[in-house]
Amino acid sequence: MTGRVASTLIEGWSDWRTAACTVGTAALIIGTVFARKIPRSRNFLPRRIHMSVKLKRMGGLLTRFSCLGLYLTAARIMGAFVSAYNYISVLLEAPPFSLPHYAVAMIFLMYLTGVAGSLFTGRLSDRYRAVTLLKCSVALMFAGVLLLTVMKLWALITSLGIMTFAFFSAHTMASRLVSVQAERAKSSGVCLYWLFYYARSSMLGSATGTILAAHGRTFFLGTIAATMAAAYLFARSATKPRRSVLRPAGRGA
Numbered sequence: 357m358t359g360r361v362a363s364t365l366i367e368g369w370s371d372w373r374t375a376a377c378t379v380g381t382a383a384l385i386i387g388t389v390f391a392r393k394i395p396r397s398r399n400f401l402p403r404r405i406h407m408s409v410k411l412k413r414m415g416g417l418l419t420r421f422s423c424l425g426l427y428l429t430a431a432r433i434m435g436a437f438v439s440a441y442n443y444i445s446v447l448l449e450a451p452p453f454s455l456p457h458y459a460v461a462m463i464f465l466m467y468l469t470g471v472a473g474s475l476f477t478g479r480l481s482d483r484y485r486a487v488t489l490l491k492c493s494v495a496l497m498f499a500g501v502l503l504l505t506v507m508k509l510w511a512l513i514t515s516l517g518i519m520t521f522a523f524f525s526a527h528t529m530a531s532r533l534v535s536v537q538a539e540r541a542k543s544s545g546v547c548l549y550w551l552f553y554y555a556r557s558s559m560l561g562s563a564t565g566t567i568l569a570a571h572g573r574t575f576f577l578g579t580i581a582a583t584m585a586a587a588y589l590f591a592r593s594a595t596k597p598r599r600s601v602l603r604p605a606g607r608g609a
Contacts, residue, residue: 357467359383364445364464368457413541414548422537423545425594427552429490430530432587433497434553435560436580437523440504442561443568443576444516453509469517470524477525486529486536487595493526494591498584504577526591527553533595 359379366375417423444463448455477489500518503511531549538545560583568576 357464360441360464360467361461364457364461368461410544413544417538417541417545417548420537422594423534423548425590426530426534426537427549429494429587429591429594430527430534430549431552431556432560432583432590433494433523433526433530434557435564436497436501436583436587437519438557438561439564439576439580439583440501440516440519442565443504444512446568447512447573448509452507463513463516466513466516466520470520473521473523473525474528476521477528481529481532486533490526490529490533490591490595491588493522493529494584494588497522497526498581498588501577501580501584504580530591 362382363375363379366378441464445460447453448460448463449457473493477493480489497519500515500522503515503518506512506515531546534545534549535542564576564579567579
């Protein structure tokens with residue numbers, strides 16, 4: 357969130373190169389300080405595992421659709437999420453809205469609704485199955501995408517709030533389900549999850565920008581909607597075979 361707000365402000369005052377350089381330098385400094393200051397682990401004993409073993413475990417996870425489907429779900433919701441935020445930035449700075457860059461930057465504070473989404477869904481997971489919450493979150497995010505078609509400022513901001521809330525809810529449940537499905541290969545399962553998550557967001561975020569420039573708003577929104585529809589189908593298919601495993605210890609619904 358801070359990176360989005362800061363880069364938008366700096367770009368408006370200077371240019372995108374200065375914004376990218378500033379945010380990148382700040383991230384490098386913060387990462388270096390964090391690596392030096394974080395306390396050493398006291399309750400973890402690392403074990404050496406040969407790379408061939410790790411690759412075999414990852415290959416096994418990729419051949420199980422209960423895991424692969426969750427990876428593909430996460431990849432698509434993240435790609436749609438990034439695309440929507442990129443699109444909103446361009447749209448609100450152009451006519452008929454013509455908002456100043458500092459006003460557009462403040463819209464990225466909408467990420468705070470994502471914190472609420474994670475907390476809210478985390479509490480609900482004590483009562484309802486994570487599978488159900490994942491599918492509901494993806495469906496809600498799809499509804500937010502549809503609201504982007506309304507060219508009114510209130511609708512666009514509301515859409516962004518819904519998408520952010522639902523995205524972080526879906527991400528919370530998907531990452532939780534991956535750790536369950538991976539069983540003893542949890543570290544490999546989580547690594548693959550993050551690989552799909554960020555790689556797809558980079559690819560789709562760039563691709564939808566090209567689509568927007570070449571084919572316009574309608575085709576762009578159609579691409580995001582199709583991405584979210586695919587995410588729902590992957591989530592539904594991936595979690596169906598292991599439904600009994602994914603029921604919480606408490607009261608189900």
